[in-house]
Structures are given as C-alpha cells and as structure tokens.
Amino acid sequence: MNSKEFKSLFGSIAKENDYLQAFGGWYKESPECIAVLELQKSKYGDYYMLNIKIFIQGSFDTIYSPTKELIKSPMGDIGKQIIDDVLSFDKAMPDELRKEQLNELFSNTIIPFVSNLMTKANIIDLESKGEITLLSSVKKELEKLMK
Numbered sequence: 001m002n003s004k005e006f007k008s009l010f011g012s013i014a015k016e017n018d019y020l021q022a023f024g025g026w027y028k029e030s031p032e033c034i035a036v037l038e039l040q041k042s043k044y045g046d047y048y049m050l051n052i053k054i055f056i057q058g059s060f061d062t063i064y065s066p067t068k069e070l071i072k073s074p075m076g077d078i079g080k081q082i083i084d085d086v087l088s089f090d091k092a093m094p095d096e097l098r099k100e101q102l103n104e105l106f107s108n109t110i111i112p113f114v115s116n117l118m119t120k121a122n123i124i125d126l127e128s129k130g131e132i133t134l135l136s137s138v139k140k141e142l143e144k145l146m147k
Helices: 003-016 068-072 095-115 120-128 136-145
Strands: 020-022 025-029 033-041 048-056 078-082
Touching: 003 020, 003 025, 003 033, 003 095, 025 068, 033 068, 048 095, 048 120, 048 136, 078 095, 120 136
Parallel strands: none
Antiparallel strands: 020 025, 025 033, 033 048, 048 078
C-alpha cells in the first residue's frame, strides 16, 4: 500500500465513522464544536502524523464552519497529534494488517477522544479531571461561554 492508497483507506474509515471530507481533511460537527482530522506528511520520513483539532463554537467570537482555512489551520482550541506505526511507511506492514490497525486506531483512540470533546461541558469536565490541558486563553473563553 502506498501513501495515496493509505489516504484513501483513511478517508473510507473516517466516512464510516461519520466524518465528512473537505479540503484534504475530514471533519465532524456538533452544535458546540467542530472536530478536524488532518493527515500531515512528514518532511523527515515516509510517514504521516495525525492532527486532531477541536474548534469550540463561539470561542474568540467565532462561529466555525468547515472551510479550507479551518481544515488546514495549524491548531484548534484543543489539539492532539498522533504518531503511530500504522501511519508509517518506513516500516513494512501487510496491507490487511495496516487496515486492521487503522480501524483499531479509530476505535480505540480517535473516536473516544473526539466524542468526549464535542460539548463544552465535557471539555470543562475533562480539563478539571486533568485528562486534557487547555491553553489559558481557551480556558478563559470557555468559562466566558458557559456563563
């Protein structure tokens, strides 16, 4: 499997999990947030890094929509970068195993992470438990939105 085939497979699995494709990335919306998945090709090897970005509706007086600027934005209100063997072509892996491990990455990491961050209340709860860290400016915006 080459990287183009992998990106297609990633998109198929994202679509199966209710993500929509736009501008080279995938996104999912809730009334309170937009989650973006973006595969970033490394300059240092034959692998991708997966950037997960969450944008909170109304933060910084912005209503977000899935535009090219949003999908390609270097960061969201909340972010996570995943580097995993399944995203690497520097390590040989049979196609079926890569597909299986990519499905597991969605099931075990991407879906739970994104699902837990699609409401402002959950974001506040996870931050208070120490499960995520918010930039101080994002935390202030979130507190302002919850008043």
